Amino acid sequence: MVIMRRTPAPRNASARRAIGMSAALLCSLALVAPVSAHPGSDPDPSKQKKHVDAQIDKLRDDLADTNADLANAYIALRTTQGRLPGAQSALTQAQAAASRAETANAIAAQELEVSQANETKAQDELAATSKEIRDSRGQVAQFAAQIYQEQGFGELDMAMTSTSPQQFADRIALIGTVMDLQGQSMVKLATAKASQTAQEDHLSALRADSEKAKRKAEASLAAANAARDKATAAKAALDALAAQQAQQAAAVKAQSVAENARLAAAQVESDRLSAVIKARAAAALRRAKIRAAANAKAKAEAAARAARNKKKPSSSGSTGGSSGGSSGGSSGGSPSSGGPLSAPTTLGWISSEFGMRLHPIQHIWKLHSGRDYAAPCGTPIKAAAPGVVIESGYNPGYGNRVIVDHGVIGGVHLTTTYNHLQRIRTHGGRVSRGTVVGYEGSTGNSNGCHLHFEVYEDGTFVDPRNYL
Template sequence: MWRTPAPRTASARRVVGFAAVIAASVAMTSPVAARSSADPDPNQQKRKVDSQIDQLREDLLDTNADLANAFIALKTTQGKLPGAQAALGRAEAAASRAQTANAIAAQELEVAEANEVKAQDELAATSKEISDSRGEVAQFAAQIYQEQGFGEFDMAMTSTTPQQFADRIALIGTVMDLQGQSMVKLATAKASQTAQEDLLSALRVDSEKAKRKAESTLAAATKARDDATAAKNALDALAAQQTREAATVKAQSEAETKRLNEMQAESTRLGAVIKARAAEALRRAKIAAAANARAKAAAAARAAKQSATSSKSSPKRGRTSSGGSSGGPLSPPTTAGWISSEYGMRLHPNDRVWRLHSGRDYAAPCGTPIRAAAPGTVIESTYRGGYGNRVVVDHGVIGGVHLTTTYNHLQRIRTQSGRVARGTIVGYEGSTGNSSGCHLHFEVYEDGSFVDPRRYL
């Protein structure tokens, strides 16, 4: 059980300690705090926090279960925040890359479609040019047919003058030149048309590839944005959960402070009772020792007188004192399980206040029999707040000091009152009162003050 060494200032120190840890916990509720972690590896940081939580479970055995669970839940959530923050960073970076890729793909698709439209326009123009050239050639052929040819013989026979003949011969040359030009133009246009059709086919393939790429990058960008949104929502949920858990820890800490004050008052009360019993037991022991010494002195005086007045020797009848005690050590209250915490000053993991852990903790399964450490009288057996079910045994004066033992957090009390022998079952290990797990908190009082149980075990 946690004890403050100075009861007059314990409450103030506890309040300050709780305020400090709550302030620290609330300060860590912002995602920005997780972002500024000194450990660059979130996984390594989480493993470190998990290890600390395992240690906390041991350190918080003597803490109220509600507070211990709330505090561990808060630490667990804080341990998840760096990983969630890193996941959000990765998701946002992936979304940014995907959006950039999508923008580039969209530009490539736009260029490909523009080139395709341009090629279609050029092919249409070439097709029109071919159509026009074919019209000219057809018109020329029709004219020749109608005029039944331009043979030079016909020209000669129908010409009436030499000048008319020369003009007709020149006209025939011009017409033939125009016909040749039309044919060349038509052949060139057809070649261009074939090339443009091939180019258009290739551009259509490029456009289709660009379209598929744009669709793929758009889907990737959409997924990346969805992942980033999910990561952000997860981080926000953790931050909200941490805020709620910090509030719970704060509320439980205030209740814990009240319980600790009550336990301190109970400890003070029991200490006063035990000191009074110790003083009375020591007073009686001194009276018994003085009476024994006087009896021994009187017996010695009578023996000396008899020796001086009697000339005969007679066997001496010696006396053996039965008033002494064995002075043997205390027996462990249980041999099951393990020692989870020793007596001594401890830094409480929740409120960061140094307190005296006033006994020895034996961690074993709930229901384990707990036995009296020495013969004595049960002076208390009841539920005592943070101590849970408790049995107090007065062992009287042993080796010149008055010893009392207490057995706390019992699942059930078996011995309610009366004398007990060493090894008598006084109760069963449990987790009642200010406890977060099955264990026995075993205390030893020497003349009404706490001492390390190992001194007498």
């Protein structure tokens, strides 16, 4: 059981023994520090998850004596907070990928537009060349028809039909001009045909480039759409985690109100038990003092009698008296360890020691008032020394609990408590060292199977290791 204190870590023994309860719990859950990946750790999500899981396991140990509802709500909150950095990183990466994909898509679209423009220009040029060829062919055909109609343009015919030298010369000049024009048309037609062939090849290449650019643009568009979808999903996941965190924070806050009431009741019970044990301790110490005084008086009287008997003449010889004296102890046998108390169990491991610590939920210093033994539920728990069971039963904070008064040992009064038991076996009467008083469990304010073992020295909590 963790006892809360208002003060920071104690500086002396008296401060350590002061048992306080702070009524403050979580004032603002917004100040709760999230579980985060270790600085400089690998960005691999699986490695981050392992690190967060290790932190959560440590947190479970720290909350072993916290009410399970509050502890589970807080662990769920911290788990969600631990996932937020990874979700944010995934969103950032997805948005960056979407931006790159959109840029690539824009470039591909521009390349497609250029390719299509080049193809259109080549088509126009080819169409113009084809028209030019058609026109040249028309001219050539016209010349051929004219020649056919006029039965040829032979120089002899021209000369024979000329009526004068001047007419002859004019007709010869006309024939030359016509032939030049016909030759030019033929050359132009041949050139246009060659250009048409080259343009057709160029257009085929441009069409192949356009098709390639089109496929690239389609792939870029699909990649951009997929990247945007991934970024949208990452954003939705992050928003869902944020909403989940808000709900869990509200649950922690609600549980903290109930925990406040539980802790207040636990403090009242702790004060009551401390008063009972202190009263028993005071009475036991008084009785021990009276017994010690009586023993001292009896020894003094025995010594005086022995001295008087020595002075008598008949004092020679044995007196037949007994020199034995009571040690006044009631240890009921020595423990196997070095101290007057034995460990309540040798199974499992020590999950938490006695001492001050900062509570991970309430962010205040608390005294962990005992020693925790973690072992499977049902593990037998044994009395640490002979004594009397003064209380046993269920307590809201401590769960099933047994309290054993061991009387005065070594000049101090010792009491031990066994808490969070699954079941109580010894409900009253005297017990010997090693008597099974109950079985380890997780009742009361507990977040897992463990025994919270406490030692009172004259009614005040002390570190059990002082007597083990």
